[in-house]
Amino acid sequence: MRLLAVIATGVALLGAAPAPPAPTPGTPSAPAAATWAVAPSTVKGPNGRPAFTYKLDPGATLTDHVAVTNHSSRPLTLHLYASDAFTTAQGGFDLLPGDQQPTDTGSWVRLPRRTLTIPSTSRLIVPFTLTVPNDATPGDHAAGIVASLAATTSDAQGKQVAVDHRVGARIYLRVTGDLRPALWVEDLRVRHTGSLNPLAGGTLTATFTVRNTGNVRLTGRPALAVTGPFGLGRRAVDAAALPEILPGGALTTTVRLTGVPPLFRLTATAAVTPAAVGDQVLDPPPAVDTARVALWAVPWPQLALITLIALAGWALVAARRRRARQLARALAAAREQGRTEASRDSQQTSGPPPSLPL
Incomplete structure (x- = not known):
């Protein structure tokens, strides 16, 4: 398993990585508070560039410098190399793993040495060349120069884990030719x-x-x-x-x-x-x-609200109709009762016909 730190940009401290407590034999070691930086530079030191930015023709070659600064209180032995860049699914800028060979801009960079031992609180200025192939495709190419510290440590399950702490500076190269942004x-x-x-x-x-x-x-x-x-x-x-x-x-x-x-x-x-x-x-x-x-x-x-409103409306209409029927029945009963009582009163008032004397 290999864990990779994110490649940062800038001339200040680009990143820091703690050294493992117990590195395996033959692995570069560093103190627990090991920190280092990588930045674009001149022969005299970092010059404020946020990244290596170039515009070159196919077949062109240039020479530039990278500064690797050890901010630790003890010496550091770092692996220095260039690699191709890619965009992560989350939109980050990252480089290929250290054990994967670059095929683009990273392979066009030549460094004079691959291993640096930097004294405590010191800086090394390393020259490099970038040669654009004659058949390089037009447009933007991206890479990075990395100083890494490889070591091993144990995870929560006690398994040995390879950790590659990487700090680097970006390279943005535009090869001249037709541009097709899309x-x-x-x-x-x-x-x-x-x-x-x-x-x-x-x-x-x-x-x-x-x-x-x-x-x-x-x-x-x-x-x-x-x-x-x-x-x-x-x-x-x-x-x-x-x-x-x-x-x-x-x-x-x-x-x-x-x-x-x-x-x-x-x-x-x-x-x-x-x-x-x-x-x-x-x-x-x-x-x-x-x-x-x-x-x-x-x-x-x-839909549920409309259904409830419809049910409430139906219930209201049904209740009104029921009350109307009850009122109609009550009125009909009252009328019938009135007619009955009127007929009875009429009969009592008229009485039997008077008798004639004999």
């Missing part, structure tokens, strides 16, 4: 989560991959829009800008949109607008890419 949206997955409140909309969650299909490192701004049938209930949101994506790299991002009404059948559209990294100029601007999916959003709380 980002592509793929693998769009969307779900709608309804709200228990029937008067509120739900949440639309879209997860998708943004792939750099061009030859220029790019950032981008993702967006999400949703509509119901016939364009009803349209809502949209712009998400935060993405980290840089190297050519050929990809990252996965998630965008959420709240207050989305559940209109049974929704259409969700994810888009990403490519943007330049730093002070680059993209002329003409690359096209916006989109992906679209349809999904069901059944308004269960709303």
Whole structure:
């Protein structure tokens, strides 16, 4: 098992790695508080560059310098090498593992030595050359120069684990030629989560991959829009800008949109607008890419509320009808009783006819 530290950028302390308590024989050792830094440099020392940034023609060669500084109170023996960079799925800048051979910019860098022993609180300036092959493809290429400390330690289960503590500086190389900046949206997955409140909309969650299909490192701004049938209930949101994506790299991002009404059948559209990294100029601007999916959003709380309202209305109407029938029966009974009493009173008032004298 191999654990890799993240490659950082800058001229200050780029990273630090504690040495293992008990390294195996033959493994470079360092004190527990071992810290070191890697930065672009001149022959006199670091010169403030955040990264090695070049623009070269195919076949060109240049010489530059890297400074490796030991901030520890004891000597450090470090492994120095260059390797290709890639974009992690989370959008980070990382390099190939130390035991994997580079095939791009990392293989174009030549260092005079691979192992450095640096005295305590000291710095070494190491020259290197970068030679661009004649058949190098146009566009951006990325790599890094790394100073690593390999060691072994034990995990929680007592197993031996190889740990490669790496600190490095980035290399950004642009090979002259035609530039084709482009980002592509793929693998769009969307779900709608309804709200228990029937008067509120739900949440639309879209997860998708943004792939750099061009030859220029790019950032981008993702967006999400949703509509119901016939364009009803349209809502949209712009998400935060993405980290840089190297050519050929990809990252996965998630965008959420709240207050989305559940209109049974929704259409969700994810888009990403490519943007330049730093002070680059993209002329003409690359096209916006989109992906679209349809999904069901059944308004269960709303249907339940409508059902309750319908049942309440039906119960109210039924109660009114029942009361009306009872009132009608009562009125009919009262009328019948009145007629009966009137007939009885009439008979009592008239009495039998008077008798005639004989």
